[in-house]
Amino acid sequence: MPKQNNRKNEHVSLSEKFYDQGKSSFEDIRFVHHSFPQMDVRDVDLSVQLNGLNFAVPFFINAMSGGSRWTGKVNEKLAIIARETGLAIATGSVSAALKDPEQVSTFKIVRETNPNGLVFANLGAGHGIENAKKVVDMLKADALQIHINAPQEIVMPEGDRAFSDWVDNLQSIVDGIDVPVIAKEVGFGMSRETVQLLEAIGIQIMDISGKGGTNFAQIENYRRTDQKLDDLESWGQTTVESLLEAKEVVQQAQIIASGGIRRPFEIIKALSLGASLTGLSSQFMHMTLEDVDQTIKTVHAWKSELASTMTLLGAKSVSELQKTDLIISGQSSDWCTARNIS
Ligand code: FNR
Secondary structure: OOOOOOHHHHHHHHHHHOOOOOOOHHHHEEEOOOOOOOOOHHHOOOOEEEOOEEEOOOEEEOOOOOOOHHHHHHHHHHHHHHHHHOOOEEOOOOHHHHHOHHHHHHHHHHHHHOOOOOEEEEEEOOOOHHHHHHHHHHHOOOEEEEEOOHHHHHHOOOOOOOOOOHHHHHHHHHHHOOOOEEEEOOOOOOOHHHHHHHHHOOOOEEEOOOEOOOOHHHHHHHHOOOOOOHHHHHOOOEHHHHHHHHHHHOOOOEEEEEOOOOOHHHHHHHHHOOOOEEEEOHHHHHHHHHOHHHHHHHHHHHHHHHHHHHHHOOOOOHHHHOOOOEEEOHHHHHHHHHOOOO
16 A cells, blocks of 8 residues: 555545444344245346446445545556446546546546446535536546535545535536436435435435445544544444435435445345445455455355345345335334334
8 A cells, every 4th residue: 555645545545444343234124034935046137227327236336546546546446346247336536636637547547447337427515517527528427426525524634614505516516417416425324304405406316325334534533633523433324224214205316325335235235225226335445455356256246145135035126125024123223213214
């Protein structure tokens, strides 16, 4: 890993330092076993569609990398994995390339390595339509993720302190861009009020990215040299809580689940809680830094594990999985009670 003097390098190496945060909210979810699956493994169709985008499998490599020489190389490795497995891939925030043209290649490498795959560009909610168009053009992106990350900015020593124009920015991007827009949290989760607000301004895809995996309050606290904001490290809703919130109110929009998803069983649980697609970040970073070829093999094994588990649940498709019987316990059940979620 490189000498630390760049925010993007620090984010990647700190996500690795804090990889595996222990207990996951998915432990609160159990399935009811029914003895007759009444289908065959080969009946399973893993593909999903979101707002005109076709995904071969219900998981993808979520936003992380680019913006420095080293993270450009990491992006190339992630893009090779995406190309060889058919996974969609999002770049990290392309704002670094808007500020410094030398960084453009560290993002473009994703499209160059994976010319025919689904590639998402990523930008923060502080940007308006002009920059949104620039980054979509730069990557010939199939969709644009706009990250909404107020707690991270607050803890980040050099972070933004003004958030009053974020909703207007998002609105102008949804109205003015001709690719699907994904409104995305970064590991703090979404409330049903947020989901309703996003839907009201026309967002069709939301990544609720909840607590339980990468914790940007912890990462930014580590980068602070002055007073740390330790209490904010427990800020936010878990991925399970956020999915339950979204399920309660969402009308037309489709939900992506991310935050602490590390293996096929957690993908299945997130889908059964109403997500149409799942995004994995730190897990892919962890595997990719270790061994690209092995990661490709693991992704293929995951596809078959997903099909096997869906068969046990009698679900031929992700939409059938969304109707599976499940039991919610522990902190996730307490959350439902406190928020009157039935
Ligand atoms: C991220 N994440 C992120 N999100 C985003 O929208 N833009 C970005 O630039 C980044 N950068 C970034 C760097 C690194 C190293 C990591 C690990 C993560 C957040 C990411 O997409 C996701 O929302 C959270 O990390 C939660 O998922 P995991 O990591 O728990 O699977």
